[in-house]
Amino acid sequence: MEPLLTFSEITKLERRTQEDWGITGDALMESAGQALFHAIANDYPTMRSLVIFSGSGNNGADGLVLGRYAHNAGWAVRVVLLKEKGTELFQRNLTICKRMGITLEPLQSASAILEYCKAQGAGVLAIDALAGIGLKGEPRGVLRDGIQTLQRYCSIILSLDIPSGVGSPTWSGETETPSGTATGEEQDSWPTIRATRTYVLGCLKEETFHPQNRSAHGRITVLPIGFPRQEIQNLAQAHQISRDDGPAMTTGLRRDDFKNRRGRVGVAAGSVRYPGAGVLACRGSLAGGAGLVYSLTSSPHGRDPRLSEQIIPVPLDAHVSEAAIRTVLGELGLDALVIGPGRPPNTNLQAVGNQELMVAACELGIPLVIDAGGIQSLIEDIPLLDEICCRIPRRAPIILTPHLGEFRRLVQALETWTLREDIHFPGGSDSQKTPENLGQLHRQLLGTPRLLPDKARLIAQGLNLHLVVKSHITWICGPQPGKDFVFDGVTPELGFGGSGDILAGIIGAFLSRGALREPGHAAASGVIAHGTAGRWLVDQGRGYIDAEDLLEAVKITAHGLSAHEG
Ligand SMILES: NC(=O)C1=CN([C@@H]2O[C@H](COP(=O)(O)OP(=O)(O)OC[C@H]3O[C@@H](n4cnc5c(N)ncnc54)[C@H](OP(=O)(O)O)[C@@H]3O)[C@@H](O)[C@H]2O)[C@@H](O)CC1
Ligand SMILES: [K+]
Incomplete structure (x- = not known):
């Protein structure tokens, strides 16, 4: 049984991990990036090329750490940035990437990158590190552009943690035909990455298993990154079950x-x-x-x-x-x-x-x-x-x-x-x-x-x-x-x-x-x-x-x- 946490429980988990257990955000991110590189290298043994679409939050920072490990292993790595200013962890890893000489490009030059991707054919993996559990509502501005660009041009998309755009959706069940049978789910109208695979960091998210979200994830792999198991178990309200x-x-x-x-x-x-x-x-x-x-x-x-x-x-x-x-x-x-x-x-x-x-x-x-x-x-x-x-x-x-x-x-x-x-409970006032x-x-x-x-x-x-x-x-x-x-x-x-x-x-x-x-x-x-x-x-x-x-x-x-x- 795999425990599931909601986005807000994961935020609590991150805080407790850092404050109560003394495991720093940098340490978690380093193990996330490392685990990501090994999982991807293992799942795609013939690939040697990554194009990383990085947002300016910690999900983007995960992408940058992954990029560092791939670069060190001799892979061709290009990073497309939404912004140059972001969270502390993003900022720190961006500086390291610059020092390492990793190619960094703004989203505006995406067309050139996409030409590059096309030229590489199926030989390049696109990494979706645009947004994770910190997304607030419908994606706007550069994030929206980034999601649409990545989705439109790249064939193999690997999402980090969750496909960007997946949030806490509004659930409305299924629409119904006049005869009363259910026909299909509501689809969110906002742009969301539909990933080939999703590498989930630390633990599964409940939001992944909202019926309208699941298919955006493709195949799911959970990568442990050092969250204390006891904390996950304490917070989990639900577990994924299998045979x-x-x-x-x-x-x-x-x-x-x-x-x-x-x-x-x-x-x-x-x-x-x-x-x-x-x-x-x-x-x-x-x-x-x-x-x-x-x-x-x-x-x-x-x-x-x-x-x-x-x-x-x-x-x-x-x-x-x-x-x-x-x-x-x-x-x-x-x-x-x-x-x-x-x-x-x-x-x-x-x-x-x-x-x-x-x-x-x-x-x-x-x-x-x-x-x-x-x-x-x-x-x-x-x-x-x-x-x-x-x-x-x-x-x-x-x-x-x-x-x-x-x-x-x-x-x-x-x-x-x-x-x-017409509902009436006998006895008592209204x-x-x-x-x-x-x-x-x-x-x-x-x-x-x-x-x-x-x-x-x-x-x-x-x-x-x-x-x-x-x-x-x-x-x-x-x-x-x-x-x-x-x-x-x-x-x-x-x-x-x-x-x-x-x-x-x-x-x-x-x-x-x-x-x-x-x-x-x-x-x-x-x-x-x-x-x-x-x-x-x-x-x-x-x-x-x-x-x-x-x-x-x-x-x-x-x-x-x-x-x-x-
Ligand atoms: N902390 C840790 O220990 C660990 C964290 N980990 C990783 O961190 C991720 C969570 O990171 P996070 O909380 O920094 O937010 P994240 O998902 O990158 O997205 C926020 C970005 O999107 C933006 N943005 C938001 N809403 C928007 C909108 N509607 N429309 C447009 N833009 C919008 C917002 O930008 P802003 O608006 O603030 O400028 C910000 O840049 C988590 O999923 C996991 O991958 C793991 O490595 C484990 C260790
Ligand atoms: K993502």
Whole structure:
């Protein structure tokens, strides 16, 4: 697991490193420049030529130190400067570069340099040291010109620390088509370098993993530069997870496990309109290792021939009373219940409503995975969200798995719910209508910049639930501070209808199998198993993958994640 820090936490880290540990800024920068040169020389063994675009802050200074090491090793080095005046570290290293006789040129002569780059063909590496974490807002003036020039003319761009222009973006989730499906992310309009690779200095940044920022980084390499590990760990609120983290977070099979002990998962999913979603969520649970899977539905998919052999149908019609729902759920002895894939948000004539199922499951202490239509039920009924999360005592864990569009709608619903007149909390005057925690969360959300991890954290902590915010970068935020995760391994091939239904089923399986103490680990393991399966299929050259391929691969990856008892 790699710790992640926000830009502002890194600024704190730099200060503490210097003031509390006595490691100077010069020492950090020297080790950064040295590490950069060795990494680049190693990654591009045939290259001997650098053109360094240097800003006037410490990111530019990193570029200058790298230039010194390359120059000493006999490389051809040219530096393009935005300004001659900058931070102390920049100034000091600029003086050293001058003394060493390294070619320094102003941005105005960039055209000549670019001719030089063209003449060198693919033999020159462009270094983006224009701006790092000190960028404030949209790039202006020479910085803007520098970013545009570098991006326009250079083919291999290596960014130092972060691609210049990447800042703390304004998050607005995804745009949506009239039918309600998410189509794409908002792109920042300001100029940003799109790097071939990014050499991250010291530690990973949360901002790198904001969905709209990640692709600007290209391939990522983290270079240690001497920050004390304890300080990084103390400050980190989130960690990047990968396949290797699976065994520590997953409960494997025991020698004496059998179907009743491997997790009993109920799946309330699918509808007449989306019958396949129910099938896929059930099969996702089986592929994720559940011992028994019950399909809680009366819609036709419950009788799907592909389910008949392994999935146990449990008829739950719309007219079933709340008491009967409780009895049925209680008798099944479920270890987890997945609600929502392919289900309408509101009660309809074909199936028992999401609301009744959620309340009954929470009262019975059954861990919940709420996806798709189940999430929409909560978005449309914030008091229900409040009831299941905060009003039912000693309830089991709840994991919500929204995609970016659903997450944005959830945030908006929580931010605006008090304005809706139709929401009424019984008892008390208008000012007392607001349940305490919901009201507090509402105020905090309004006071927070629109950044995905910040909002997700507030909601997870405020409502005591886990959120899996799905996109090509998946964020997993939980109620306990410091235990959030990011998974950066979702290939675009996983973006097909049904992939999310399978994921909900897999998470249900992991949640059912003893991850009660750490539901965040169940969510993370599910995300890893799903993402690793997609990657594995793509690496095998399987091209466009479908649900059948994915389910087969998940059986392998979900099994491989857990450490088994001999
Ligand atoms: N300190 C250390 O120990 C270590 C630091 N390290 C490195 O330092 C980096 C952070 O350096 P930093 O804080 O100096 O700022 P940086 O990213 O270079 O950019 C600021 C420059 O951009 C400018 N500028 C800003 N906003 C602008 C705008 N909107 N439009 C236009 N211009 C704008 C601003 O100019 P100004 O406006 O102040 O004239 C300034 O020149 C960090 O990412 C890492 O690479 C590592 O080596 C580890 C050790
Ligand atoms: K940069």
